Amino acid sequence: MLGGLVLLVVGAACAWATMTVLRPADDPLASTEHxxxxxxxxxxxxxxxxxxxxxxxxxxxxxxxxxxxxxxxxIEPGAEVSHGSVLYSVDLRPVAVAQGEVPxxxxxxxxxxxxxxxxxxxxxxxxxxxxxxxxxxxEAGTIAAIKRWQKSSGLSESGVVEQxxxxxxxxxxxxxxxxxxxxxRGASLSGGEEAVLGLPAAPRFWVPVxxxxxxxxxxxxxxxxxxxxGQTWRGVAGEQERxxxxxxxxxxxxxxxxxxxxxxxxxxxxxSGQTTLxxxxxxxxxxxxxxxPSSALVTMADAGTAVIGEDGKRIPVEVRTSxxxxxxVSGVDxxxxxxxxxxxxxxx
Numbered sequence: 265m266l267g268g269l270v271l272l273v274v275g276a277a278c279a280w281a282t283m284t285v286l287r288p289a290d291d292p293l294a295s296t297e298h299x300x301x302x303x304x305x306x307x308x309x310x311x312x313x314x315x316x317x318x319x320x321x322x323x324x325x326x327x328x329x330x331x332x333x334x335x336x337x338x339i340e341p342g343a344e345v346s347h348g349s350v351l352y353s354v355d356l357r358p359v360a361v362a363q364g365e366v367p368x369x370x371x372x373x374x375x376x377x378x379x380x381x382x383x384x385x386x387x388x389x390x391x392x393x394x395x396x397x398x399x400x401x402x403e404a405g406t407i408a409a410i411k412r413w414q415k416s417s418g419l420s421e422s423g424v425v426e427q428x429x430x431x432x433x434x435x436x437x438x439x440x441x442x443x444x445x446x447x448x449r450g451a452s453l454s455g456g457e458e459a460v461l462g463l464p465a466a467p468r469f470w471v472p473v474x475x476x477x478x479x480x481x482x483x484x485x486x487x488x489x490x491x492x493x494g495q496t497w498r499g500v501a502g503e504q505e506r507x508x509x510x511x512x513x514x515x516x517x518x519x520x521x522x523x524x525x526x527x528x529x530x531x532x533x534x535x536s537g538q539t540t541l542x543x544x545x546x547x548x549x550x551x552x553x554x555x556x557p558s559s560a561l562v563t564m565a566d567a568g569t570a571v572i573g574e575d576g577k578r579i580p581v582e583v584r585t586s587x588x589x590x591x592x593v594s595g596v597d598x599x600x601x602x603x604x605x606x607x608x609x610x611x612x
Contacts, residue, residue: 297606298603298604298605298606299603299604299606300574300601300602300603300604301557301560301601301602301604302599302600302601303554303555303596303597303598303599303600303601303602304554304555304598304599305552305553305554305555305598306552306553306555307550307551307552307592308548308550308553308555308585308587308588308591308592309546309548309549309550309551309587310547310548310587310588311544311546311547311548312477312480312544312545312547313542313543313544313545314471314472314473314543314545315471315472315540315541315542315543316469316470316471316487316489316517316540316541316542316543317469317470317472317514317538317539317540317541318467318468318469318526318533318538318539319467319468319537319538320342320441320463320464320467320468320533320535320536321463321464321467322441322461322462322463322535323461323462324443324458324460324461325433325434325438325440325461325462326361326367326431326432326433326459326460327367327431327457327459327460328354328359328428328431328446328447328453328455328456328457328458329368329369329427329428329431329455329456330354330355330357330359330426330427330428330429330453330455331354331428331453331454331455332355332357332452333354333355333450333451333452333453334354334447334448334449334450334451334452334453335353335355335356335449336352336353336356336449337352337442337447337448337449338350338351338352338353339351339352339442340531341441341442341444341534341535341536342439342440342441342463342530342533342534342535343439343440343441343531344437344439344531345361345436345437345438345439345440346390346436346437347361347362347363347386347387347390347391347436348360348361348362348387348390348391348413349361350417351431351440351442351447351459351460352442352447352459354428354453357419357429358417358418358419358429359429359431359459360417360429360430360431361430361431361432361433361436361440361460362383362384362386362387362430362431362432362433362436363383363386363387363432363433363434363435363436364379364380364383364386364433364434365379365383365432365434366378366379366383366432367380368427368428368429368430368432369427370427371424371425371426371427372384372402372410372424372425373402373407373422373423373424373425374402374403374407374423375402375403376402377400377401377402378400379400380432381400381401381402381406382398382399382400383432384402384406384410384425384430385398385399385400385406385409386398387430388406388410388413391413393409393410393412393413393416394406394409407423408423410423410424411423428455431459431460433460433462434462435462438462438463439462439464439465439530439531440460440461440463441460441463441535442459442460442461443457443458443459443461444536446458446459447459463535465524465530466524466525466526466530467526467530467539469489469499469517469518469525469526470505470514470515470517471501471514471515471517471543471545472512472513472514473513473514473515474513475513478504478513478515480545480547481501481515481545481547482501483500483501483502483503484500484501485500485501485545485546485547486498486499486500486545486546486549487499487500487501487517487543487544487545487546488543488544488545488546489517489525489541489542489543490541491526491529491532491541492532492533492534492539492541493529495529497519497526497527497529498519498520499517499518499519499520499525500517500518500519500520501515501516501517501545502515502516503515503516504516517543547587548585548586549585551584551585551592552592553584553592553593553594554592554593554594554596554598555590555591555592556571556581556590556593556596556602557589557590557591557604558586558589558590558591559589559604559605560572560602560603560604561581561583561591561593562578564578564580568580569582569583569593571593571596571602571603572602572603573600573601573602574600574601574602574603579595579596579602580595581593581594581595581596582595
């Protein structure tokens with residue numbers, strides 16, 4: 265009896281093993297738990313919030329040659345100025361700006377000749393006071409123009425431009441700032457102080473990023489920067505740079521097609537120091553269309569992509585974009601229901 269019982273157990277085990285080995289594999293689609301969701305219309309995109317840093321570069325552009333006390337300031341930092349703009353005043357006498365490569369190194373009055381006289385003539389012409397040749401000679405026409413300019417400025421009509429009355433800078437119009445260390449209300453000047461700082465057309469903009477963020481932000485990635493007054497400056501990512509020790513990474517930001525990011529509103533950015541601006545980096549451009557969960561997508565034998573309908577049939581689709589677990593697809597009808605796993609890998 266004991267021998268028969270052993271034979272019976274061995275036989276049952278063999279039968280079970282044979283059935284397990286020879287039984288066809290389960291159909292993954294039939295055995296996987298799933299549910300259905302409706303294809304709906306919507307938008308998909310992705311972005312990350314980072315900071316953009318803005319900073320003006322400043323270079324010396326002109327020196328003061330007036331002596332006395334600064335009684336007023338005529339321009340805001342970063343203001344765009346042109347011929348004749350008053351920068352500040354010393355003992356109530358205005359100090360104006362004009363274009364020229366030769367500094368204001370002497371008085372200009374009757375009989376004076378030289379490149380500085382020609383620069384003065386160009387300024388007087390730009391202001392509408394002079395209409396003769398730019399010959400660099402302070403003759404009757406030039407002296408009359410000087411007097412008209414002095415009258416409009418509230419000065420005595422001496423016909424002589426004092427050395428401290430003008431500061432020549434290399435280019436106008438230009439964005440300028442006063443050197444606040446030497447030029448401020450109440451400052452005592454003796455002449456020779458660095459007075460004017462030149463600014464480029466726009467500040468430099470860049471985004472500090474980590475290694476992982478740098479990999480996500482390729483050249484041309486859209487970066488939406490919130491300006492100081494709440495506007496949105498739409499720019500793009502440019503070149504990536506590492507600092508000297510190979511640590512920090514920064515990504516340059518420009519306007520589209522290399523234009524200036526801040527356009528004609530660059531004056532909003534403070535001239536001194538660095539300004540931090542909130543930014544939205546668009547890692548996946550927003551696309552509108554028919555939405556399905558990305559988990560509903562399956563790969564077909566030809567490497568194409570499909571979704572599975574309620575009837576179990578595969579419907580080929582084209583994936584236009586994917587982000588945050590959703591995909592925008594074409595090739596499927598709105599309102600139909602497609603299969604998705606009932607549980608993700610985390611069991612939720």
